[in-house]
Amino acid sequence: MKETLLDILCCPLDKAELELEVIREDDEEILEGRLICTECGEEYPIEDGIPNLLPPDMRDEATA
Amino acid sequence: MKETLLDILCCPLDKAELELEVIREDDEEILEGRLICTECGEEYPIEDGIPNLLPPDMRDEATA
Amino acid sequence: MNVATEFDSWAAEGRDRGMEERHWHTAKHVLARMPVEAGETVLDLGTGSGYALRALRETRSAGQCYGLDGAPEMLRNARDYTDDDAIGFVRGDFDALPFATDSVDHVFSMEAFYYAQNPIQTLREIRRVLRPGGTFYCAVNYYEENVHSHVWQENISIEMTRWSAPEYRDAFREAGLFVAGQENVPDTETEIPDESAFPTEEWEARAAMVERYRELGTLLTVGVAPS
Amino acid sequence: MNVATEFDSWAAEGRDRGMEERHWHTAKHVLARMPVEAGETVLDLGTGSGYALRALRETRSAGQCYGLDGAPEMLRNARDYTDDDAIGFVRGDFDALPFATDSVDHVFSMEAFYYAQNPIQTLREIRRVLRPGGTFYCAVNYYEENVHSHVWQENISIEMTRWSAPEYRDAFREAGLFVAGQENVPDTETEIPDESAFPTEEWEARAAMVERYRELGTLLTVGVAPS
Numbered sequence: 001m002k003e004t005l006l007d008i009l010c011c012p013l014d015k016a017e018l019e020l021e022v023i024r025e026d027d028e029e030i031l032e033g034r035l036i037c038t039e040c041g042e043e044y045p046i047e048d049g050i051p052n053l054l055p056p057d058m059r060d061e062a063t064a
Numbered sequence: 065m066k067e068t069l070l071d072i073l074c075c076p077l078d079k080a081e082l083e084l085e086v087i088r089e090d091d092e093e094i095l096e097g098r099l100i101c102t103e104c105g106e107e108y109p110i111e112d113g114i115p116n117l118l119p120p121d122m123r124d125e126a127t128a
Numbered sequence: 129m130n131v132a133t134e135f136d137s138w139a140a141e142g143r144d145r146g147m148e149e150r151h152w153h154t155a156k157h158v159l160a161r162m163p164v165e166a167g168e169t170v171l172d173l174g175t176g177s178g179y180a181l182r183a184l185r186e187t188r189s190a191g192q193c194y195g196l197d198g199a200p201e202m203l204r205n206a207r208d209y210t211d212d213d214a215i216g217f218v219r220g221d222f223d224a225l226p227f228a229t230d231s232v233d234h235v236f237s238m239e240a241f242y243y244a245q246n247p248i249q250t251l252r253e254i255r256r257v258l259r260p261g262g263t264f265y266c267a268v269n270y271y272e273e274n275v276h277s278h279v280w281q282e283n284i285s286i287e288m289t290r291w292s293a294p295e296y297r298d299a300f301r302e303a304g305l306f307v308a309g310q311e312n313v314p315d316t317e318t319e320i321p322d323e324s325a326f327p328t329e330e331w332e333a334r335a336a337m338v339e340r341y342r343e344l345g346t347l348l349t350v351g352v353a354p355s
Numbered sequence: 356m357n358v359a360t361e362f363d364s365w366a367a368e369g370r371d372r373g374m375e376e377r378h379w380h381t382a383k384h385v386l387a388r389m390p391v392e393a394g395e396t397v398l399d400l401g402t403g404s405g406y407a408l409r410a411l412r413e414t415r416s417a418g419q420c421y422g423l424d425g426a427p428e429m430l431r432n433a434r435d436y437t438d439d440d441a442i443g444f445v446r447g448d449f450d451a452l453p454f455a456t457d458s459v460d461h462v463f464s465m466e467a468f469y470y471a472q473n474p475i476q477t478l479r480e481i482r483r484v485l486r487p488g489g490t491f492y493c494a495v496n497y498y499e500e501n502v503h504s505h506v507w508q509e510n511i512s513i514e515m516t517r518w519s520a521p522e523y524r525d526a527f528r529e530a531g532l533f534v535a536g537q538e539n540v541p542d543t544e545t546e547i548p549d550e551s552a553f554p555t556e557e558w559e560a561r562a563a564m565v566e567r568y569r570e571l572g573t574l575l576t577v578g579v580a581p582s
C-alpha cells in the first residue's frame with residue numbers, strides 16, 4: 001500500500017494516529033512494516049502490502 | 065382546507081405566523097376566509113378552501 | 129402571473145390528468161424510494177393534479193400533506209380529485225414558500241422544479257422548511273443530458289432552467305443541501321412502436337425514442353437538509 | 356477469527372470472483388446512484404474481490420479508495436486483481452474501523468453488512484468516519500422481506516443479522532445517520548429458465564425465482580452523516 005494511503009488510518013481501539021515503521025518497500029509502496037499507535041503503543045503489522053488493523057483480540061496468530 | 069393544516073403555513077414574505085379569520089366554513093373545513101400576517105399585516109385570502117399565499121406582487125387581481 | 133396564465137390553460141384542457149398518467153411511469157418509482165414514515169409531513173411542489181400526495185397517503189400513511197402550485201385551476205382540479213382531510217392545497221410560488229422553518233419532513237417535486245424563477249432561491253427555501261435530515265426528491269424530465277427535451281422551451285412562455293446532472297448536485301450544495309444520490313429512472317411503460325412506424329410525428333428514429341424513455345428517463349436528485 | 360476462517364476458504368475456492376459476477380447485476384446500479392465526485396475518498400466494507408472500488412475509480416474518478424475486509428485471502432486476491440496506486444486494502448473489523456473521524460466521503464457495502472457482530476456499533480463507526488453529508492450505501496440480499504434468503508444462515512457459521520427494510524431505517528437513525536432513501540434494486544440479469552425447467556435443484560417454482568430476482572432483488576438503504 002502507498003504511504004499516502006496510510007494517512008487516514010488510525011488505531012481501531014482508541015482512534016489515535018499511527019506511526020509508520022518501514023521494514024521493506026519498493027519504488028511504489030510499503031510491503032512490510034509496522035503501524036504503531038501513538039497513544040496506546042499497540043503494534044499493527046503490514047504484510048505483503050496489506051496492513052492488519054484488526055483489534056488485537058481478533059487477530060489470529062496464524063495469519064497475522 | 066382543514067384548520068389543522070393551516071398550522072405550518074406562514075407569511076411568504078417574512079415567514080411570520082398568520083392569524084385566521086373565518087368567513088365561511090362547513091363541518092369539515094374553512095371555505096372562505098383570510099390569513100393575516102402577525103408581523104407585516106399582509107392579508108392572504110382563502111377561497112373555495114384554497115389559501116392564496118402568493119407574495120402580493122405576484123397576485124393577479126383577476127383570480128385572487 | 130406567468131405560471132397561472134400558462135398552467136391554468138393546461139388544467140382547463142385536462143393536461144393535469146394527462147401529465148399524471150405519463151409522469152406516473154417514473155414518479156411511482158421515485159415516490160417508492162422516499163423514506164416517508166407513517167405520520168410524516170410531505171410537501172409537493174408544483175402538485176398539478178395532486179396524485180403524488182394521494183399516493184403517499186394511501187401507500188405510506190403519510191401525515192399532513194401539502195400540495196403547492198401557482199396555478200389556481202390546477203389547484204381547483206386537484207382539490208376536486210382529492211377526498212382526504214389530511215391533504216391541503218395552497219397557492220404559492222416556489223421562490224417564497226409559505227411554510228414555517230423546520231416544518232416539513234419531505235419535499236417531492238415532479239416535472240416542476242425547473243419552472244422556478246430563481247431555482248437556487250427555491251432550493252434555499254426547501255432547505256429552510258425541511259427539518260434536519262428531511263429529504264428533497266427532485267425529479268425532472270427536462271435537463272441537459274436529455275437532448276430530446278431541449279425543444280420543449282419553444283412551446284412555453286416561462287423560462288426553464290436546463291441544468292445537467294452535475295449542475296443539479298452543485299446547486300443543491302450551493303443552497304446548503306447534502307446530495308444523497310442521483311439517478312436516471314427509466315420509463316419502461318411508454319409504448320415504443322415497432323421500427324416500421326418511424327419516423328413518427330414526434331420521433332425521427334426509434335433509437336432516439338428508446339434513449340429518451342428507456343435510458344435517460346427522469347433525472348432524480350436527492351437532497352438532505354443538514355442539522 | 357470467525358470471518359477469516361469462513362471467508363478465506365471462499366476466497367481460496369474462487370467464490371470471490373463468483374460473488375463479484377453475481378453481485379454486479381445489482382451493485383452496478385447501486386454504485387451509479389452514489390454521489391461520488393472526482394477526488395472523493397471511498398471506503399468499501401467487506402470488499403471481497405475489490406470490484407466496487409475499481410469501478411468507482413474508473414467511472415467516477417474517485418480519489419483514495421480503501422477496501423476493508425476481515426479475511427486475509429480475500430484481501431490478497433483483491434490486491435492481485437488491482438493495478439491502481441489509489442486503492443489500498445486493509446484488514447480490519449466492521450465494529451472497530453481503523454479510519455480517522457471525518458476522513459471518508461462515502462461508504463459502500465455490498466452483501467457484507469449483516470455479518471457485523473454488532474451492526475449498530477458498525478453503523479456508529481460508519482457515522483464517525485464519514486464527513487458531514489457523506490453517504491453510506493448499504494446493499495444486502497439477505498433481509499427479512501427476502502424470504503428466499505432465510506435459509507442461507509444454515510450454510511454459514513457466522514450469525515447473520517436479518518433486518519426488515521423498516522428495521523434498517525430505524526437502525527440507521529438509532530446510530531445517528533439520516534435516512535435519505537431505500538429501495539429494492541431488481542436483478543434483471545440472472546437468467547430464469549423456462550417454466551418447464553422447474554422444479555430446479557434450487558427453486559421449487561419459477562414464480563419464486565422471479566420474485567427473488569426481479570422483484571425483491573437487493574435492498575438498498577442510503578444513510579447520510581449529519582453535520
Ligand SMILES: Nc1ncnc2c1ncn2[C@@H]1O[C@H](CSCC[C@H](N)C(=O)O)[C@@H](O)[C@H]1O
Binds near residue numbers: 144148177
Ligand atoms: N414558480 C412556480 N410556483 C408554483 N408552482 C409552479 C411554478 N412554476 C410551475 N408551477 C406549477 O408546476 C406544475 C408543473 S406540471 C407538473 C405537475 C405534477 N407534478 C405532475 O407530475 O404531473 C404546474 O401545475 C405549474 O402550475
Ligand SMILES: Nc1ncnc2c1ncn2[C@@H]1O[C@H](CSCC[C@H](N)C(=O)O)[C@@H](O)[C@H]1O
Binds near residue numbers: 375378429467470
Ligand atoms: N465483521 C467483518 N469485518 C470485516 N469484514 C467482514 C466481516 N464480516 C464479513 N466480512 C467480509 O465481507 C465479505 C462478504 S462477501 C461480499 C464481498 C463483496 N462486497 C461482493 O459484493 O462480492 C467477505 O469478504 C468477508 O470476509
